[in-house]
Amino acid sequence: MEYYMQDIPHQDFLPIFVVSAMVIIFGMMYAGFFTIVKLRLVKNWVMILAYLSWLALVGCMYYLGELLRVEPYTQKVLIGAMVGYLIFPHIVYFLLEKVHNRYEHSEPELKT
Amino acid sequence: MQGNRLYEGQKLALKYFTVAIVLFGAQLLFGLFAAIQFLYPDFLFGILDFSINRMLHINALVVWLLYAMIGAVYWLLPDEAGVEVVGVKLGEIAFYILTAAVAVVVLVYLFIQVGPGEESTIWFITEGREYIEAPRWADIGIVAVVLVFLYNVYATVMKGRHTGILVVLMADLIALAGLYLAGMFYTDNISVDQFWWWWVVHLWVEATWEVYVAAVGGYILIKTLNANRKVVEMWLWIEVAMMFGSGILGLGHHYFWIGTPEYWWEIGALFSALEPVPLVGLFVHVLYDWGKETGKGNTIKNVPAFAWLTVETFGNFLGAGVWGFMHTLPQINLYTHGTQWPAAHGHLAFYGAYVAIMISAIYIAVQGKAGLKELKMTKAGWWAISLITVGVLLMTVALTISAYVQTMVERGMYGATWEGYFVAQANTWFVQGIGWRLVTGLMVLVGYGFLVYDLLTCDKKQPAEVYEASKEAAAAA
Numbered sequence: 001m002e003y004y005m006q007d008i009p010h011q012d013f014l015p016i017f018v019v020s021a022m023v024i025i026f027g028m029m030y031a032g033f034f035t036i037v038k039l040r041l042v043k044n045w046v047m048i049l050a051y052l053s054w055l056a057l058v059g060c061m062y063y064l065g066e067l068l069r070v071e072p073y074t075q076k077v078l079i080g081a082m083v084g085y086l087i088f089p090h091i092v093y094f095l096l097e098k099v100h101n102r103y104e105h106s107e108p109e110l111k112t
Numbered sequence: 113m114q115g116n117r118l119y120e121g122q123k124l125a126l127k128y129f130t131v132a133i134v135l136f137g138a139q140l141l142f143g144l145f146a147a148i149q150f151l152y153p154d155f156l157f158g159i160l161d162f163s164i165n166r167m168l169h170i171n172a173l174v175v176w177l178l179y180a181m182i183g184a185v186y187w188l189l190p191d192e193a194g195v196e197v198v199g200v201k202l203g204e205i206a207f208y209i210l211t212a213a214v215a216v217v218v219l220v221y222l223f224i225q226v227g228p229g230e231e232s233t234i235w236f237i238t239e240g241r242e243y244i245e246a247p248r249w250a251d252i253g254i255v256a257v258v259l260v261f262l263y264n265v266y267a268t269v270m271k272g273r274h275t276g277i278l279v280v281l282m283a284d285l286i287a288l289a290g291l292y293l294a295g296m297f298y299t300d301n302i303s304v305d306q307f308w309w310w311w312v313v314h315l316w317v318e319a320t321w322e323v324y325v326a327a328v329g330g331y332i333l334i335k336t337l338n339a340n341r342k343v344v345e346m347w348l349w350i351e352v353a354m355m356f357g358s359g360i361l362g363l364g365h366h367y368f369w370i371g372t373p374e375y376w377w378e379i380g381a382l383f384s385a386l387e388p389v390p391l392v393g394l395f396v397h398v399l400y401d402w403g404k405e406t407g408k409g410n411t412i413k414n415v416p417a418f419a420w421l422t423v424e425t426f427g428n429f430l431g432a433g434v435w436g437f438m439h440t441l442p443q444i445n446l447y448t449h450g451t452q453w454p455a456a457h458g459h460l461a462f463y464g465a466y467v468a469i470m471i472s473a474i475y476i477a478v479q480g481k482a483g484l485k486e487l488k489m490t491k492a493g494w495w496a497i498s499l500i501t502v503g504v505l506l507m508t509v510a511l512t513i514s515a516y517v518q519t520m521v522e523r524g525m526y527g528a529t530w531e532g533y534f535v536a537q538a539n540t541w542f543v544q545g546i547g548w549r550l551v552t553g554l555m556v557l558v559g560y561g562f563l564v565y566d567l568l569t570c571d572k573k574q575p576a577e578v579y580e581a582s583k584e585a586a587a588a589a
Contacts, residue, residue, distance in 0.1 A: 010524025
């Protein structure tokens with residue numbers, strides 16, 4: 001536990017707040033760009049921005065881990081979470097498309 | 113709704129919405145008093161102390177949101193189930209009992225501000241638990257009223273259609289109501305008391321309320337965008353899984369420093385980090401449905417409701433997601449808890465996650481009550497949404513500046529000492545942040561004035577084509 005919770009110099013507070021915010025913002029940008037490309041609202045090359053956002057997310061998460069001085073076990077969990085987040089929109093979109101295609105041409109019985 | 117005729121349940125919903133909007137005004141007023149007292153501590157001292165103002169500010173928020181939530185369920189319940197609300201008369205009696213109880217509790221708060229803390233205090237004055245201070249007699253009354261509400265929901269769904277939205281709501285409301293019981297018993301061990309108290313506070317706002325919002329949000333998407341129900345319900349199940357999956361054990365981030373075992377650090381850190389994922393999901397959900405439906409040429413059937421839903425998705429993401437994650441991990445939370453960080457996060461998160469969607473639901477009811485096929489945004493409506501949203505955003509920024517000063521000076525430089533506390537409180541940047549919070553609070557109050565005006569008049573200020581289209585639709589029906 002001593003390893004888990006080390007003192008953080010107050011000079012690191014600002015980078016921690018900023019990088020934490022960027023983790024969430026890049027996470028949203030990845031999912032957002034991914035969705036609008038899949039919906040064909042923008043051109044396909046925008047997908048590059050989605051994956052760049054994911055890379056930026058990984059970078060921010062790595063830097064945040066360094067700033068917070070996380071222990072090796074948590075580092076591994078963070079890497080796993082980043083890989084999971086890379087795959088996650090693909091799975092969700094796959095499921096949604098299957099549902100959408102199945103009901104695209106049939107009027108739902110409860111459309112209000 | 114049947115044509116322009118409302119179900120009795122929907123008429124009851126309008127009563128709940130009316131009280132909700134009145135209490136929303138009370139919340140803003142008491143918040144404004146408290147904001148003034150931060151700068152001028154003598155203001156209303158001995159008449160309406162800061163502790164009472166703050167309590168009323170937060171209690172009014174919780175209660176008006178609960179009123180609006182119950183109202184929204186009574187509005188959508190007959191619409192979704194396709195039958196009148198079972199036990200609607202009972203629901204009406206419960207509404208009047210609840211409203212009378214709320215009025216008595218507030219009067220007691222106002223007239224008995226100081227006194228001894230005895231057994232009778234818990235029963236008749238206040239239980240003293242932050243955010244849920246209602247005395248025990250009121251607690252028991254609330255439980256009775258909620259049981260009536262649950263009966264009405266369950267009996268109605270059993271009788272009518274079982275849509276995905278209703279099934280999720282049924283499960284969620286049981287959890288939401290049941291968790292309230294965890295905040296009803298007294299213990300003189302502060303760690304044990306806080307342990308159970310967080311079950312109510314956290315598991316409401318970061319689990320059951322979020323699921324509630326996802327379900328009502330799905331209904332609003334169907335009503336405003338004519339979104340495909342199957343897709344909406346598919347999203348709903350994904351969001352419910354993610355919200356409960358991350359939100360329940362996210363409880364751990366409240367157990368870092370209250371005397372609970374240290375393993376909560378790791379549990380809290382891991383699940384708190386996952387909590388923003390469903391918020392991203394909610395954001396993408398709205399984006400997905402908007403993209404699919406507008407791509408098909410569907411127009412937005414209720415522009416104010418959809419605009420407020422959009423505010424909800426961004427506000428929830430920013431307030432709960434970004435501002436939450438900035439200070440939720442234990443390593444940094446050690447320095448931020450008890451400062452203005454939670455206030456900054458709380459203001460934007462509550463506004464984004466709950467206030468905006470409840471206003472959206474009220475606009476759906478306004479459209480339904482007027483029997484209009486579409487509802488366009490009026491000028492007052494734009495002023496309301498702009499002033500309130502920009503006001504809350506700027507308030508969050510102002511509070512964040514003050515919070516940063518506290519974290520750096522009080523916690524970082526002075527090591528959480530009393531001296532550090534007073535040095536931070538006197539810091540120019542801290543004081544300016546608190547000053548701007550007052551200014552932005554006034555901005556929100558003006559926006560609230562526009563909102564009330566718009567809710568009362570927007571159905572009479574629509575373009576001519578809206579009335580013509582509504583007449584044609586009514587004739588065709």
